[in-house]
Amino acid sequence: MSKIRFYIENHLKDKGYKLQQFSEIADINVGTLSAIIRGTRLISMNQLDQITSAMGLEQGYFYEMYGVECFIESPPHWRRLEPYIHRCAELDKLDIIQQVIIHVTDDQSYTDELFDVAESLYNKGMNESALIIYECVADSEKYQHSERLALCQYRIFLLHKTLSKFDNFNASVKFEPYIDKLNEEVQLDAIKDLANVYCAIHLWDKVDVWSRELERKAEFQLKFQSRRRKNKKRLTAYPLFTYAAYANLLISCVYEARKEYEKALKYIEKYLKIIEIQNPTQEDQKLIDLFRIWGEGSQYAFGLLLGQENLISPYLDYIENNPLEILSGFITILQSANRYSFNIDYALNRFENQINLFNTNMQIKSGYNDQMLNSMYQEFYYELASYQIKKRNYSIGIDALLICLDLTSSSKDDLMCVKCLDLYGEYRSEANETQMKNYKNVIEKLSLPTF
Known part of the structure; x- marks a missing residue:
């Protein structure tokens, strides 16, 4: 007998409830409730939450039992698995998600759906839950070379960043081989994020290499920008020209770290020219203004570092x-x-x-x-x-x-x-x-x- 059904029956006996009384408290049709208790009807997530509340228990009390009964001891059904993952994520029940997802990813037929759920959680800021799913999906595809695997590794890289230089270095090195497997536009954000990590941990040779790669790929995308369909959705977080500009800003940081301030100034001047674009949109102009602020500050900074006290x-x-x-x-x-x-x-x-x-x-x-x-x-x-x-x-x-x-x-x-x-x-x-x-x-x- 199901443990959840056993708990419900004991609760009815302890409280002396008739089935009709409890169905009214739980706001569930008495016929549906009877079928759930008899085991002839599967319980939905909403019904489980209603029953849990009616029993005076904290939300999610039965989630671990539900996961074992519905997804581990029985063949999982996506119609129930998807809302289950979302509710566990909302209640921060990470151990339960881990337990169920590890079992479910043994069957690769759910990989597409699990990846979509991870993306949904990621976009909602439920990062820890998303990370569990990304890692399981990536592990189930580790012998493939798909774009989805690369995107999983990108998300894992973003979510694994900590204050530890050692951790971030390891995460960066692990992620590097997957960059070329990403969509060409998405690569721009990935390289930017990778270069930022290397910048933060002061690995300037790495920053130099990836900044120049970012500039090369951004310039390539800019050449073909005019050929794209105007209604095509942009995949980058920012307009394309900003990646070429930012690459030069990062290169200037490399020369600053090497105390070659005159060379650093040249790259500041270069990116200030890049941002001079015609007919900027409102979004473009906001970023242009930001780059100009950075440029002005950098020119003061490098002048000071060259000894110009004035x-x-x-x-x-x-x-x-x-x-x-x-x-x-x-x-x-x-x-x-x-x-x-x-x-x-x-x-x-x-x-x-x-x-x-x-x-x-x-x-x-x-x-x-x-x-x-x-x-x-x-x-x-x-x-x-x-x-x-x-x-x-x-x-x-x-x-x-x-x-x-x-x-x-x-x-x-x-x-x-x-x-x-x-x-x-x-x-x-x-x-x-x-x-x-x-x-x-x-x-x-x-x-x-x-x-």
Whole structure:
């Protein structure tokens, strides 16, 4: 006998309900309810939820039993399986989804439908549930070379990103071989996302390679754009010209990392020319304005990094007018100050309130993913610590250094961690008791020996 039917019958006996009474409470036709209890009629998800509520149990109470009875011990029927997955996802019952999907994907006849459900969940932001299905679908197709398998791997790559550099590197390397199997337009977004991850973990040679590949593929798509049917649905997240522009922006970041600022400026100038398109749509214009803002900021930034101290004041005005650029802007200002011994106390004082909101929930994330934002915060606090320590403002500097060191525990950024440890070791005699205690706590979190 079905466990669910057994629970229902016991509930009726315990409460002393007649079938008619319970059917009214559950709002289910008495004949239908009778057939469900006798086992001559399959129970639907809506009916299961109604019965669960009528019994005073929490929603989803019977989902695990239902999954075993309907999809594991019996041949699954898609008409019941699809709403079951959606309801489990809504209630965040991930273990149950995993248990059922692993069994169902043994039969590849449901692969198409399961992929569509994963896409639906992904579009609704139910990422953890979607990831379970993508992984099972990908595993069932691992010996094939289909576009669907590549799209599964793309979604898995997007959903697997964490704050850990090691995890993101592994996810990126695993995803790379599937890019060419994606639709040619979808490849543009995939390469952009891949390059962004490599940028966040500072693998600049990888960023260089994939940025140039993005530029090549974007230019190819642009050449054939005019030949497409006007009513053909665009598959890219953004207009095509933006991918060519963004590729050059990424290449400028590569040269910035290599401290070749004059070359970086040339690629900024190149992408500013790319965005000069005729008859832009409203969407185009919004992106053009954004690229121009980035371009203006980059020109100030690279000028500063080349030692042009006179650019600090106009750069601060630019940042004030574009508050989403405060974090990246101050990283550059601090880097130039540390390199050329500029005094930027007035800049730090001017933006003191905004800087105090860094690394809090009030900090606007803009277009940065969590991993990239974490990396930028580390860079900011390390540069701030270096600046304040050089000015002998040891208390402020060591506080900033400890924030940076703590952030490395989330990202597992070994290089930045070593830099922080070296700087702290050099000035640990200047730390007060509270800072020494905080340092010890961070070190314990990092599982490192104390100095």
